[in-house]
Amino acid sequence: MEQTVYLQLEDGTCLTGKHFGAPLKEDVIAEVVFTTAMTGYTETLTDPSYYGQMVVQTFPLIGNYGVNPKDFESKGIHMSAYITREWCPCPSNFRCQTDLDAFLKQQNVPGIYDLDTRYLTKLIRERGVMNGRLTSLRPDSAAVEDLKSWAITDAVAHVTCREPYQIPSPLPRHHVVLWDFGAKQNIIRKLHALNCDLTIVPASTTAARILSYSPDGIMLSNGPGNPKDNPAIISELSHLCKSGIPIFGICLGHQLLALANGADTEKLKYGHRGANQPVKDLLTGRDYITSQNHGYAVKNDSLPDNAILRFINLNDGTCEGVSYQDFPGFSVQFHPEACGGPHDSEFLFREFVALMERRA
Numbered sequence: 001m002e003q004t005v006y007l008q009l010e011d012g013t014c015l016t017g018k019h020f021g022a023p024l025k026e027d028v029i030a031e032v033v034f035t036t037a038m039t040g041y042t043e044t045l046t047d048p049s050y051y052g053q054m055v056v057q058t059f060p061l062i063g064n065y066g067v068n069p070k071d072f073e074s075k076g077i078h079m080s081a082y083i084t085r086e087w088c089p090c091p092s093n094f095r096c097q098t099d100l101d102a103f104l105k106q107q108n109v110p111g112i113y114d115l116d117t118r119y120l121t122k123l124i125r126e127r128g129v130m131n132g133r134l135t136s137l138r139p140d141s142a143a144v145e146d147l148k149s150w151a152i153t154d155a156v157a158h159v160t161c162r163e164p165y166q167i168p169s170p171l172p173r174h175h176v177v178l179w180d181f182g183a184k185q186n187i188i189r190k191l192h193a194l195n196c197d198l199t200i201v202p203a204s205t206t207a208a209r210i211l212s213y214s215p216d217g218i219m220l221s222n223g224p225g226n227p228k229d230n231p232a233i234i235s236e237l238s239h240l241c242k243s244g245i246p247i248f249g250i251c252l253g254h255q256l257l258a259l260a261n262g263a264d265t266e267k268l269k270y271g272h273r274g275a276n277q278p279v280k281d282l283l284t285g286r287d288y289i290t291s292q293n294h295g296y297a298v299k300n301d302s303l304p305d306n307a308i309l310r311f312i313n314l315n316d317g318t319c320e321g322v323s324y325q326d327f328p329g330f331s332v333q334f335h336p337e338a339c340g341g342p343h344d345s346e347f348l349f350r351e352f353v354a355l356m357e358r359r360a
């Protein structure tokens, strides 16, 4: 019989469920966030932006097509724990290589299932994002105090690459330096498909070092944590904005680019995580359905004079993308690499390539 495990939240709520995945040797404390994506759980699990978080899938049945490493967004799982209503022990798909439980065990990540994920999601929506503790012993109410003071630290340093490396293109037309804050593989795949030679550099790389590669363009990746926790990167980035080299930022990359230009960011009540977030392109009036995973946003009213608010979220009006006037740069809060999720906004990679071609 499955072991009973508990999820204690910062507000004192305690939910009871069953254990799956890796053994719960010690309590796991992390920020509890929900995603509404109905598919793409392998991509979610392996997205480094979830470092320091435990993820609730609002869709109740997870794992029915199994797990295939070709879908990984990074080498493994970076989130602290996984929360589902039900997981599927007998996946059925021609691409399936392993099941969800075995994958979590192999990656040393514990999970909890058979709890009311709808109730949990409603709580987070009403009270805002909270820290939580996954534990095998019924927690006492005093333990809530540690949860309140817990925070994600050094997130980017945990998920960036250790050394620079290159991924050459068979038909190289542009050389892009990808600044890796916890980059998703699909950013690499999309740039590669557009004939970009890639040099991928760690988060600690200086602007001078990036310029020494003589890139045609600089790509700022997604990544975990509070964007303001990266003052050194923000300062280096402000130098790159003066280089005249095209810059494209995604998610954390977008937030860091905005901070480097003097804008401010704020924490959203419960973030946007899912594969059907609507955004409007204010330049063209077109709406797109996008994949998203973020807890912070650039404050619309903090944008400096050199920035134009280009995309907004149609649900809450928050900033989803910015174009810069005094250097060839733009950035989006959503995921145009769209993995998993709709491909509507893939054209933004071509806009980046067009900026590089214009400069060549």
Ligand SMILES: NC(=O)CC[C@H](N)C(=O)O
Pocket (backbone or CB within 6 Å): 049, 221, 222, 223, 224, 225, 226, 227, 250, 251, 252, 253, 293, 294, 295, 296, 297
């Ligand atoms: N996917 C991301 O890059 C997330 C950016 C940032 N960590 C946030 O939560 O807002």
